[in-house]
Amino acid sequence: xxxxxxxxxxxxxxxxxxxxxxxxxxxxxxxxxxxxxxxxxxxxxxxxxxxxxxxxxxxxxxxxxxxxxxxxxxxxxxxxxxxxxxxxxxxxxxxxxxxxxxxxxxxxxxxxxxxxxxxxxxxxxxxxxxxxxxxxxxxxxxxxxxxxxxxxxxxxxxxxxxxxxxxxxxxxxxxxxxxxxxxxxxxxxxxxxxxxxxxxxxxxxxxxxxxxxxxxxxxxxxxxxxxxxxxxxxxxxxxxxxxxxxxxxxxxxxxxxxxxxxxxxxxxxxxxxxxxxxxxxxxxxxxxxxxxxxxxxxxxxxxxxxxxxxxxxxxxxxxxxxxxxxxxxxxxxxxxxxxxxxxxxxxxxxxxxxxxxxxxxxxxxxxxxxxxxxxxxxxxxxxxx
Amino acid sequence: xxxxxxxxxxxxxxxxxxxxxxxxxxxxxxxxxxxxxxxxxxxxxxxxxxxxxxxxxxxxxxxxxxxxxxxxxxxxxxxxxxxxxxxxxxxxxxxxxxxxxx
Ligand code: HEM
Ligand code: FES
Numbered sequence: 483x484x485x486x487x488x489x490x491x492x493x494x495x496x497x498x499x500x501x502x503x504x505x506x507x508x509x510x511x512x513x514x515x516x517x518x519x520x521x522x523x524x525x526x527x528x529x530x531x532x533x534x535x536x537x538x539x540x541x542x543x544x545x546x547x548x549x550x551x552x553x554x555x556x557x558x559x560x561x562x563x564x565x566x567x568x569x570x571x572x573x574x575x576x577x578x579x580x581x582x583x584x585x586x587x588x589x590x591x592x593x594x595x596x597x598x599x600x601x602x603x604x605x606x607x608x609x610x611x612x613x614x615x616x617x618x619x620x621x622x623x624x625x626x627x628x629x630x631x632x633x634x635x636x637x638x639x640x641x642x643x644x645x646x647x648x649x650x651x652x653x654x655x656x657x658x659x660x661x662x663x664x665x666x667x668x669x670x671x672x673x674x675x676x677x678x679x680x681x682x683x684x685x686x687x688x689x690x691x692x693x694x695x696x697x698x699x700x701x702x703x704x705x706x707x708x709x710x711x712x713x714x715x716x717x718x719x720x721x722x723x724x725x726x727x728x729x730x731x732x733x734x735x736x737x738x739x740x741x742x743x744x745x746x747x748x749x750x751x752x753x754x755x756x757x758x759x760x761x762x763x764x765x766x767x768x769x770x771x772x773x774x775x776x777x778x779x780x781x782x783x784x785x786x787x788x789x790x791x792x793x794x795x796x797x798x799x800x801x802x803x804x805x806x807x808x809x810x811x812x813x814x815x816x817x818x819x820x821x822x823x824x825x826x827x828x829x830x831x832x833x834x835x836x837x838x839x840x841x842x843x844x845x846x847x848x849x850x851x852x853x854x855x856x857x858x859x860x861x862x863x864x865x866x867x
Numbered sequence: 868x869x870x871x872x873x874x875x876x877x878x879x880x881x882x883x884x885x886x887x888x889x890x891x892x893x894x895x896x897x898x899x900x901x902x903x904x905x906x907x908x909x910x911x912x913x914x915x916x917x918x919x920x921x922x923x924x925x926x927x928x929x930x931x932x933x934x935x936x937x938x939x940x941x942x943x944x945x946x947x948x949x950x951x952x953x954x955x956x957x958x959x960x961x962x963x964x965x966x967x968x969x
Contacts, residue, residue, distance in 0.1 A: 738925070
């Protein structure tokens with residue numbers, strides 16, 4: 483009963499110091515651990531900026547492997563708001579009934595498939611397929627594109643041997659360049675074409691800007707969704723009663739999704755560059771050093787959440803920051819939430835039980851903190867209702 | 868039954884009636900502009916921010932500490948701010964006016 487447990491490695495440091503510094507390629511990062519401080523720092527974009535050198539706010543830093551600025555992620559207000567205004571309506575499409583119906587078909591037929599199989603490796607054969615196929619809806623591209631994305635495997639940016647693998651990132655960058663050229667020559671109603679034709683501050687977005695948005699859409703929505711989906715399967719395998727609870731209380735599906743996202747916190751933390759000598763939790767943060775906003779730690783803050791290490795699917799007040807907070811809150815959250823809501827609904831309707839055979843945990847190594855974020859592999863059998 | 872009036876960002880006034888649920892749910896199911904309710908009402912997204920008419924503050928009541936912490940970092944917040952997913956509909960709310968903070 484512990485494969486779906488995700489321990490909180492930050493508890494002690496959060497309670498004693500509220501911050502903790504790790505090294506990253508000689509550009510150390512002071513992780514901010516408590517919920518209130520994480521929110522405050524996320525809000526204070528003038529002091530803690532995102533628009534630093536491209537790649538620097540990511541941990542591990544990507545400054546040596548890319549030059550393209552990710553948009554709107556690595557831009558500060560006021561330009562940030564203008565970029566968000568361009569992309570936001572598009573990223574709200576998952577609220578449309580037609581989008582949800584198509585997503586239900588994608589997820590429903592995938593569940594039907596895995597019920598037929600004796601044994602399923604959830605990360606590659608379920609979560610990656612689900613994430614890739616769902617992304618065709620968000621991008622409004624042909625369904626067949628998902629086969630290409632699935633063939634890239636789970637780690638477009640990361641591989642087992644080295645955390646930062648430039649050659650894998652190049653596969654994605656080359657693919658996106660080709661797609662932008664294709665859309666420029668023959669516009670359709672997909673996201674590339676819509677972006678190329680968007681007005682930003684009285685001009686069209688450049689190809690480099692479109693690339694910056696598309697890279698982020700692929701990268702930001704890949705591991706996060708795959709981990710959220712895989713961990714959800716592990717959770718229901720060990721808590722069949724929760725699956726029946728969702729079936730009997732469909733009105734609580736939304737709350738259950740928020741609670742699972744809080745508990746799993748698929749994105750552990752994200753950096754900011756300090757613009758002036760500052761203080762975080764009585765700790766000096768020097769100009770041009772880095773801090774990070776540790777969403778995963780904030781989401782277990784015992785001063786805010788009661789029984790923070792327990793999954794309570796009907797948790798009513800749940801001010802988590804799994805999707806970030808303030809200016810840069812997750813643009814893909816509407817899509818991610820729909821995926822998870824439909825996944826829960828369909829699992830409850832179609833699946834009687836899930837049995838785990840074996841698994842290999844994915845433990846992130848942040849030096850003094852070892853954090854389980856998901857699985858490298860999870861072998862299960864799905865049994866239909 | 869409670870009648871609740873929303874003033875939208877375009878200054879449109881919409882009056883709705885309901886018996887139960889949260890004010891956010893009422894607004895979202897009636898497509899009130901500026902109330903998105905992204906987190907489904909668990910106090911994590913602040914996309915359900917309203918300003919309560921000063922004369923209705925007593926009827927609506929005060930924000931909890933967790934809600935206040937969310938509002939504190941919202942640039943549009945003032946002393947009349949509430950996250951309306953945290954306001955339960957009851958008879959007591961009858962006649963209140965809420966301006967969408969947007
Ligand atoms: C469960 C899944 C997901 C989680 C937990 C998650 C988490 C986050 C977090 C914590 C941030 C804030 C980063 C910061 O403040 O620097 C963020 C931003 C962002 N996410 Fe997600 N994300 C998820 C899914 C997605 C998906 C599916 C997409 C798109 C396909 C996406 C696209 C983005 C973008 C574009 C931003 C930057 C927004 C901005 O800077 O204004 N995310 N995400
Ligand atoms: S709906 Fe998210 S805070 Fe009210």
